[in-house]
Every structure is written in structure tokens, then in C-alpha cells.
Amino acid sequence: MYTARGGVRGGAPPSHGYFAWERSFIIAAVVLTAVGLALLGGYLQESDGRVLARTGATLYFLGGVLIVASEATDLAQGFHETRLEAFVVSYIVLSFLAQVAIGESLLRAGLLAAWIGWVTIGWSIGCLVVSAVTGSYYIPFEHHVMPLVIGIALLSRAAGQLGGSQEASTADQT
Numbered sequence: 001m002y003t004a005r006g007g008v009r010g011g012a013p014p015s016h017g018y019f020a021w022e023r024s025f026i027i028a029a030v031v032l033t034a035v036g037l038a039l040l041g042g043y044l045q046e047s048d049g050r051v052l053a054r055t056g057a058t059l060y061f062l063g064g065v066l067i068v069a070s071e072a073t074d075l076a077q078g079f080h081e082t083r084l085e086a087f088v089v090s091y092i093v094l095s096f097l098a099q100v101a102i103g104e105s106l107l108r109a110g111l112l113a114a115w116i117g118w119v120t121i122g123w124s125i126g127c128l129v130v131s132a133v134t135g136s137y138y139i140p141f142e143h144h145v146m147p148l149v150i151g152i153a154l155l156s157r158a159a160g161q162l163g164g165s166q167e168a169s170t171a172d173q174t
Contacts, residue, residue: 023071026140030071033147034064037102040150049105056101063094088138092131095143099124102150112153120146 013019034057041057044050070087103120106112123146 020075023075027068027071029140029144030064030067033144034061036147036151037061037098040102040154044105044109044111047105047109047111049107049109049111052101052105052108056098056105059094059098059101063091063098066094067091092138092143093128096124096128099143099146103146106150112150112157116150116153120150 013022037053037057037060041050041053044053047053066084066087070084070091073084100121103117103124105117106120107114107117127142
């Protein structure tokens with residue numbers, strides 16, 4: 001939806017309903033990402049990555065509060081080119097720094113393949129640098145790419161463990 005109306009270049013949404021749906025999806029993504037990172041922090045509680053995982057989840061939560069406030073304000077006021085810029089910039093910085101901490105926590109915990117941790121760190125730092133250099137700093141989806149990759153990897157790992165335990169119990173029964 002964001003891309004359909006010009007993305008970073010902007011452009012007025014076709015209707016207030018369209019704008020409300022677009023912003024609501026962004027708010028929902030931020031809330032779900034914050035919940036997912038908090039759950040990951042809890043999951044890594046007994047690992048070497050526990051401090052960084054909690055730090056990352058907390059940083060993302062703080063940034064998430066700011067961007068939800070900004071998006072909710074935009075929804076209440078209708079579409080305008082002005083937004084709470086300080087909130088948006090703070091969210092960008094906090095969310096990517098949070099993901100750097102999460103990437104490092106995954107490396108320390110050894111929970112997933114090392115490349116996922118390294119790509120999370122690289123993606124986050126790269127997005128921060130590109131945002132600073134180009135000035136096109138708020139592209140809503142880029143803050144959710146690596147949490148999505150991490151979530152898929154964790155689900156795939158869990159499905160593999162579940163499948164392996166079901167095969168073992170079936171073999172034991174025969």
C-alpha cells in the first residue's frame with residue numbers, strides 16, 4: 001500500500017480509508033515485531049546472548065512506542081506531509097540498533113545459523129548508513145525484514161525438531 005502511492009517520494013493516498021488501512025498495517029507490524037523480539041529475548045534467557053537479546057527487545061519496544069504515537073497522530077489528523085519527525089528518526093535509530101543487538105545475541109547463543117546473525121547486523125547497520133546518507137529514512141518495511149527472517153528460521157527449526165521427535169516416537173512404537 002505504501003509503495004502503491006509513491007513510497008518514499010510520498011503522494012496523497014486515494015482516500016482516508018486507504019490511509020487508515022496503510023497506517024494500521026504499519027502499527028500492527030511494529031507491535032508484532034516488538035512482541036516477537038520480547039519472546040525471543042525470553043527464549044534466549046538461558047544463553048550467552050540473554051543480555052543483548054533483552055537490550056534489543058527493550059530498544060525496539062521504546063522505538064515502537066514512538067512510531068506508534070507518530071502513526072496514531074497521523075491517523076487522527078489525516079494525511080499531512082508533516083509528522084512527528086523526531087519520533088520517526090528515533091524509531092529508525094532505535095529499531096536498527098535493537099536489531100544489531102539481536103543479531104549479536106543470536107551469534108552468542110548459537111541458536112540459529114551464524115549467517116542469520118551476521119546478516120541481521122549487516123542489514124541493520126547498512127540501513128542506518130543508507131538512511132543517513134540519502135535522507136530517505138522512513139521506509140516502513142525495512143525495519144521488519146530481519147525479524148521476519150529470524151522468525152521464519154525459528155519456525156523452521158521448531159518444525160524440524162517437532163518432525164524429528166514425531167518420527168522417533170513412531171519408530172519407538174513399532
